[in-house]
Every structure is written in C-alpha cells, then in structure tokens.
Amino acid sequence: MQIERSCYQHGVVTTFAHSVRVACLAVWMADRLHLWYRVDLHSLIRAALLHDYFLYDWHDWDNGEHRLHGFTHGNTAVRNAVRDFRLNHVERDSIANHMFPLTPRPPRYIEGYLVTMADKISATRETFSMERFNKPKSGKPDCRE
Numbered sequence: 715m716q717i718e719r720s721c722y723q724h725g726v727v728t729t730f731a732h733s734v735r736v737a738c739l740a741v742w743m744a745d746r747l748h749l750w751y752r753v754d755l756h757s758l759i760r761a762a763l764l765h766d767y768f769l770y771d772w773h774d775w776d777n778g779e780h781r782l783h784g785f786t787h788g789n790t791a792v793r794n795a796v797r798d799f800r801l802n803h804v805e806r807d808s809i810a811n812h813m814f815p816l817t818p819r820p821p822r823y824i825e826g827y828l829v830t831m832a833d834k835i836s837a838t839r840e841t842f843s844m845e846r847f848n849k850p851k852s853g854k855p856d857c858r859e
Contacts, residue, residue: 729766732766732836732837732840733762733763733764733765733766733767734763735832735836735840736762736763736765736829736832736833736836737758737759737762737763737832739832739835739836740758740759740762740825740828740829740831740832741755741758741759741762743828743831743832744758744828749824749828752824753824753825753828754804754825757802757804757805757808757825758808758825758828758829760799760801760805761804761805761808761809761812761825761826761829762808762828762829762832764791764795764799764801764805764809765788765791765808765809765812765829765833766787766791767791767794767795767798767809787813788809788810788811788812788813788817789810791809791810792806792809792810795809804823804825804826805825807821807822807823807826808821808823808825808826808829808830809829811826811830812826812829812830812833813830813833814830
C-alpha cells in the first residue's frame with residue numbers, strides 16, 4: 715500500500731488517505747443505520763481499504779491507457795488485492811463493484827453498498843474541497859508540458 719501514499723486521488727488527498735476515509739465513513743454509516751447484525755465488520759473494513767488498490771497514478775500520462783480508469787479500476791484493484799491478500803467473496807465483490815452505477819453491476823452484499831456510498835461521499839467531498847488548490851508539487855514531470 716506504499717504506492718497509495720504517494721499517488722493523489724482527488725485534489726490533495728492521496729489514494730491511501732482516501733481509502734482510510736472511505737473505511738471510516740463506511741463503518742460510521744453501518745453504525746448509524748444499525749446494521750451491526752447484518753454486516754461483517756472485518757470484510758467491510760478490508761474492502762474499503764482495498765477498493766482503490768489499483769497501484770498506479772491515474773493522473774500520469776500513459777498514452778491513454780488509464781483513460782477509462784473510472785470503469786476499469788475496480789477490477790484492477792481486485793486483481794491486485796487477490797494477488798497480495800486472501801480475500802473472501804464479500805470483499806472481492808465489494809471492491810469489484812464499488813463504482814456502481816458507473817459500472818453496470820451493483821454490489822451483491824450490504825458491505826459493497828456501504829463501500830460504494832462511502833466512496834461517492836468521500837470523493838465528492840475531496841473533489842470539491844477548497845484544499846484541492848493547495849496541492850504540493852510532486853516533483854513528477856507534468857504530462858501537459
């Protein structure tokens with residue numbers, strides 16, 4: 715997960731920080747909705763932390779390879795997570811389908827819906843935050859130069 719600490723997700727928020735925020739928000743929503751008897755907390759947290767485990771900076775210029783990032787990164791994240799961790803079916807499904815409705819398949823489990831909702835809320839907050847204009851220079855070459 716070290717690469718997630720150096721890649722920006724939305725504005726000034728790294729992919730790692732975004733994933734932690736999604737996990738915290740998903741747990742908070744499960745609590746507020748009184749879902750403790752229906753949710754596997756361990757799977758919820760793991761799926762939230764790994765939902766963006768795609769291991770590349772999608773902002774970097776790559777001749778268009780990441781052009782469809784929003785549609786494809788769920789499957790990339792599952793592939794990487796399965797390679798590096800032992801995932802159960804709830805975690806796999808939650809990671810793969812967290813971009814619903816952008817991708818056609820909805821999550822099958824309540825954990826997946828919680829990750830999906832938490833991701834949308836976190837991404838919206840991060841994208842529209844005024845802090846996004848204070849992004850530090852990464853030292854990487856700008857692809858638009």
